[in-house]
Amino acid sequence: MKNLINEPSTDFHIKLNEQSFKIPTRLLKKNNLQLSSLIESETKELQGEFLELQKLMNANNLQDDKLALAKMNDIIKNVDMFEKKLNKKINEEMELLNRIQTRINFFEDLESAKNSGNESILITWYQKYTNVLIGDYLTRNSSINNTGANGALPSINMDEEDDIWNTGTIFLKQQHLEKLLDYDILINANKISKALTENHDLQPLFTWIQENKHYLSRRSCTLNFDARLQEYIQLLRLGKKHEAIYCFQTYLIPFISTNLEDLKRAAGLLLSHCSNKMEINVFTEEESECPPAFNTLDNIYGYFFHKEVPRKLSEKPSNKPDQKISLCLDSPKTNFHSSLFDDNRWAALNEAFLEEYYKMYGISHNDPLLIYLSLGISTLKTRDCIHSKELKESMNIELDEYIKSDVLHNKCPVCTSEFRNIAKDLPFAHHIQSELFENPVMLPNGNVYDMIKLVQIADNIRINNLMNLQDDEIIDPINKEVYKKAQFIKMYPT
Amino acid sequence: MSELLNTLNNEYPKLFTDETLTASLSKKCLDDTQEFKTQLRKMKAHWNKYLQDLENNSDDKKLSKKRSLVIDKLSKVHQQWDSNIHKNVKLSSNQYSKFNRNIMKELRQFDLDEVYVNKISKDAKPYIDKAIGFHISRYGLSNISIKDTDEMVNYINEIYGVDTKIAGMYISMGQIIQDLKNYDTKSCIDWCQNGTDLHFELFVLNIMILVKRNDALEIYDYMKNGIPTTLFENKINKVMTKLSPLITKVYIKQRVENIEELIYEQSRKCISIFSKDYCQADKLPFDSSLFLIVLSGIISFQFFFKYKNIRSSLNVDWTTKDELPFDVKLPKLLSNFHPIFICPVLKEETTEDNPPYSLPCHHIISKKALDKLSKNGTTSFKCPYCPVNAMIAKTRKVNFIMI
Ligand SMILES: [Zn+2]
Ligand SMILES: [Zn+2]
Numbered sequence: 001m002k003n004l005i006n007e008p009s010t011d012f013h014i015k016l017n018e019q020s021f022k023i024p025t026r027l028l029k030k031n032n033l034q035l036s037s038l039i040e041s042e043t044k045e046l047q048g049e050f051l052e053l054q055k056l057m058n059a060n061n062l063q064d065d066k067l068a069l070a071k072m073n074d075i076i077k078n079v080d081m082f083e084k085k086l087n088k089k090i091n092e093e094m095e096l097l098n099r100i101q102t103r104i105n106f107f108e109d110l111e112s113a114k115n116s117g118n119e120s121i122l123i124t125w126y127q128k129y130t131n132v133l134i135g136d137y138l139t140r141n142s143s144i145n146n147t148g149a150n151g152a153l154p155s156i157n158m159d160e161e162d163d164i165w166n167t168g169t170i171f172l173k174q175q176h177l178e179k180l181l182d183y184d185i186l187i188n189a190n191k192i193s194k195a196l197t198e199n200h201d202l203q204p205l206f207t208w209i210q211e212n213k214h215y216l217s218r219r220s221c222t223l224n225f226d227a228r229l230q231e232y233i234q235l236l237r238l239g240k241k242h243e244a245i246y247c248f249q250t251y252l253i254p255f256i257s258t259n260l261e262d263l264k265r266a267a268g269l270l271l272s273h274c275s276n277k278m279e280i281n282v283f284t285e286e287e288s289e290c291p292p293a294f295n296t297l298d299n300i301y302g303y304f305f306h307k308e309v310p311r312k313l314s315e316k317p318s319n320k321p322d323q324k325i326s327l328c329l330d331s332p333k334t335n336f337h338s339s340l341f342d343d344n345r346w347a348a349l350n351e352a353f354l355e356e357y358y359k360m361y362g363i364s365h366n367d368p369l370l371i372y373l374s375l376g377i378s379t380l381k382t383r384d385c386i387h388s389k390e391l392k393e394s395m396n397i398e399l400d401e402y403i404k405s406d407v408l409h410n411k412c413p414v415c416t417s418e419f420r421n422i423a424k425d426l427p428f429a430h431h432i433q434s435e436l437f438e439n440p441v442m443l444p445n446g447n448v449y450d451m452i453k454l455v456q457i458a459d460n461i462r463i464n465n466l467m468n469l470q471d472d473e474i475i476d477p478i479n480k481e482v483y484k485k486a487q488f489i490k491m492y493p494t
Numbered sequence: 495m496s497e498l499l500n501t502l503n504n505e506y507p508k509l510f511t512d513e514t515l516t517a518s519l520s521k522k523c524l525d526d527t528q529e530f531k532t533q534l535r536k537m538k539a540h541w542n543k544y545l546q547d548l549e550n551n552s553d554d555k556k557l558s559k560k561r562s563l564v565i566d567k568l569s570k571v572h573q574q575w576d577s578n579i580h581k582n583v584k585l586s587s588n589q590y591s592k593f594n595r596n597i598m599k600e601l602r603q604f605d606l607d608e609v610y611v612n613k614i615s616k617d618a619k620p621y622i623d624k625a626i627g628f629h630i631s632r633y634g635l636s637n638i639s640i641k642d643t644d645e646m647v648n649y650i651n652e653i654y655g656v657d658t659k660i661a662g663m664y665i666s667m668g669q670i671i672q673d674l675k676n677y678d679t680k681s682c683i684d685w686c687q688n689g690t691d692l693h694f695e696l697f698v699l700n701i702m703i704l705v706k707r708n709d710a711l712e713i714y715d716y717m718k719n720g721i722p723t724t725l726f727e728n729k730i731n732k733v734m735t736k737l738s739p740l741i742t743k744v745y746i747k748q749r750v751e752n753i754e755e756l757i758y759e760q761s762r763k764c765i766s767i768f769s770k771d772y773c774q775a776d777k778l779p780f781d782s783s784l785f786l787i788v789l790s791g792i793i794s795f796q797f798f799f800k801y802k803n804i805r806s807s808l809n810v811d812w813t814t815k816d817e818l819p820f821d822v823k824l825p826k827l828l829s830n831f832h833p834i835f836i837c838p839v840l841k842e843e844t845t846e847d848n849p850p851y852s853l854p855c856h857h858i859i860s861k862k863a864l865d866k867l868s869k870n871g872t873t874s875f876k877c878p879y880c881p882v883n884a885m886i887a888k889t890r891k892v893n894f895i896m897i
Contacts, residue, residue: 005789005825008796010496016795018601021502025597028509029590035520036583043576050572057565065545072538079531086524093518097509104502111496120766123789123827127633130788134626141619167653171630174638364606369788370622371610375798376791378612379822383845384832389895405777407897412831413783418625422618430818431843435834436894442852446892453897477897491892493850493858494838494879 004119007126010111017103019362023182024099026361031096035089042082049075102179132172132180137369139168139186144194164191182361189357196350202231205353215360223356225255225262230349232266244270377414377423382431385414386423394480399466407457407477434493441488443476448491455485501600505593519586523579530575537571540564609798620655627654629782631661635668636675643669660778667772674765677703677757682768688722692767694729697721698737699760705740706753713741786828794822833894839863839878851889855882864889 003009008016049071056068106128113122144166164187172178192208195201209216209224216223228251235244248270252263358365389408393400414423437450458474461467469475472485511517541564547557614622627650635646643665650661673681679696686692700720704713726733743750750756773780797820835844837860844850844860851864857879859867864886867875871886 005793005827006823007793011498012796014496014498014502015601015604016606018604021597021601025590025594029587029594032520032583032587032590035523036587039523039579039583043579046572047576050569054565054569062545062548065541065548069538069541069545072534072541076531076534076538079527079534083524083527083531086520086527090518090520090524093520097518100502100506100509101515104499104506107496107499107502111499119825126789126792127785129792130629130785131634133788134629134784137622138626171634175634364610366607366610366613368606370614371606372788372791372795373622373784374610374612374614374791375794376787376789378818379790379794379824380787380828380831382832382834383843384834410831410896411779413781413786415831416625416779416783418621418628419783419787422614422621425615426612428817430821431834431836432821432841433834434836435830437833437896440894442856442890442892446852446890448892448894449897457897478895489856491852491856491858492879493835493894 004114004117004122007114007122010107010114013110014107017107020103020180020182021100022362023185024096024103027182028093028096031089031092035086035093038082038085038089042078046075046078049078099179099182106180128175128177131175132177133369133372135168135172135175135177135181135183136186137168137367138171139166139181139183140190140367142167142190143198144187144191164188166190185361185363189354192357193350193354196353197346200234200346202227202234205349208353208357212360216356219356219359221352221356222259223352225252225259226349226352228252228255229262229266230345233269233345236269241270373419373422374426377419377426379429380412380414381423381426381428382412382414383428385412385428386420389478392479396467399461399480402461402464402466403457403477403480406460436493440491440493442491443481443483443489444487445476445479445481447476447478448493449476451488498600501596505596508589509593519589520583522582523586526575526578526582530571533571534568537564537568604799609795609802623653624655625782625784627656628660628779629784630654631656631664631668632779632782633785635665636671638668638672663776663778667769667778670768670772671765674761674768677761679764682764686768686771689725690771692764692771694725694732695760695764695767697725699757699764701737702740702753702757702760705744705750706757708744708747708749710744710747713744781827790822790824790828793824793828797822830896833896835894837863839867850892850894852892853877853882853884854888855880855884858892861891 014021053068053071053075056064056071110122110125113125116122144164166187169178169183169187172181172183188208192204195204205227209227213224228247232244232247232252235241235247248266252259252266256263355365364371391400391404391408413419437453439451440448441451441454442448454474457477458469461475462469467475469482473482474485475482507513507515509519511519511522540560544557544560544564547560631650638646643662646665647658647661650656650665651658670681670685673679677699679700683693683696686696697720701713701716704716740750740753740756770780772778801820835850835858836842837844837848837850838857839859840863842848842860842862848861850858851861852858855877857877859878865871867878868884868886874883874885876882877884
């Protein structure tokens, strides 16, 4: 197997990108399932229609025969509508198949780049791959439908049908890479996620939970409960007490057996809100009297929900008969209550959602671009990185400029202004072999350079008249001292 | 050949019902339904005709025969369609399940998150965005036709925070590259200096384009008047080997079979030389730092992955806080940015705390090795690499500097 720059095999790459085949396959199955149920309901309906048609025809009189004609018209109309729906599903199917084909071709390109033995073809492939990673990162992280100062994008034709887009999807389309990434999946996650963290809007999340309730219940995750709890808290926060109680009754009570503690806290929150209305300034009109002793869950439940405590609910605390809900009656300023109102809850809910969402599609939770960058920085980071060398300034500005930009200019990607801050906290590469230069010579100040380069620099300085240097002289670019070539000491770093 | 590509290439065509891969599995359902609709329309027409005939009191016997024919056909068409569409959707669903099974069997889960031990913090986003901006400025702009340069500069500046001057330079570069991709050399010739390699290659490209048009006179005219004579003087050998055979063919009115391919390769060559020249002239980095780091990440991934597996099988902790626990061999374009010195005695890399020292014989070892050999400076010792004796007073701290 060809291997030009110590890069992984094509199979390794495909395995790293298994989701690019898994996701369209999964979507194809989903599409097929929808198609199947579409066919199921349509055939059922048509069977009914044909039965009626048959009845009319069997009657064998002119009146019914005419009705049969009308019925046939109806059936044809139905079939026509059905055909349109079918067509839509089949176009979607083709689009998904196309994704798979494009991806197979993409990895075939890698294979043939490797086999060509031409490094620059391989590098070009990796640039394309990097662009896909960038597209992924931007699609996940950029704000949706950015209609900011420059919302109208320069010279870019957007597809009219894309109702949600961001910098990432635009970038992918510009680079003609959109078929290599299931950006629709990513942007949907981004949409739900931004609704949570930026607008505190739970609706998109609820829609997603509803659509995937079978999957989620199989995984027995708490996302649904967490989201409903957050909805309840948010309603309280906005002072919508009735809605909050409705939410508690409808959505939270069903979790009584699994999340009793959380429910107690949630109920307590309502209480503290009532008894501290002045302070929190939410319930202004309705609460004129303080509610009766709320020292048991049963009492609270009865008061707020005007019904008997469900059996399950009252049984549980009865294990410890005198259980008081002291938590609930704490001052509203206790850590717990303030933590319920904390903005971090949105961030935590968002993380929990993304975790489930990405897992469902087998996509990495962390941005692949960041993963590669973290690995790449550590692999490149040397002990010499990030230190900026202290350059002595001379009185000769032109010389200083030449040395700074032409001689000491460091091409190390880790040392660039973009990455040095990120690289700071990452580990160094491990080396087992020295990587120095040919002809190392030491100057009297202990600096060791490549001799040929030192001589070249001196030549350039003479040619460009940057300073007076004798033929047998060179300059140390760091401290700008002039030395004679005779002072070179040949080194033997084994 | 890659095994997985083989699998994919074997399995993928099974998602189609034809060899040209144009009819997907469910397409049959649509075809059948269209056919069904056509049949229904026909039946309706027949029925209509029957009704008319009935009202005109035509032959009763004939009519009732026609009537039962329509009824029979109608129910047959419906039943056939009904059973076909069920059969087909079931078939396609089986096929998708099979595909899913066969593909997934090969593509076992490879968890990217597992090797991501040293996380990049969320605070780094502005830096990442900036790096992306540079990257896009460097490579991305030649794919976009830009009508308004200022607008694009502002866009890149606003979204990614790339310096407007740098963005402007990269945009001009991207425009010229785009022209070259379209085999338009004018902007590049205007940019490049006379007599350079690039200049020469651009004229070669132009001549190839003329060769494709197959007009001998045009080529003659261009070579005589369109090209500075000095340009070809010292490249005469190159011209002879590369262009003469092509031009000769045009003169004897033969077609150059692979001219498209030659032009494409020549344009790629011009783009490659031009990008290097342009970046150098404007002191722009030739490769984006983001790309080089990602490439290093891709290369090292296999090592991280191997290490992760070893670690989990041995139950060892992942201790990479300071230094990676394995070495990764990087290619030339990703190495030699900094000098690296491994102390030959301790086999450890020298650092600020443990710098390299030169012995009187000009062999170099690390400070720690020096302390060890000289028993913390109390005794003289023999260089581990040659017979010369050394004392700590005669050693000297050295700095390796890459220029
Ligand atoms: Zn560095
Ligand atoms: Zn020695």
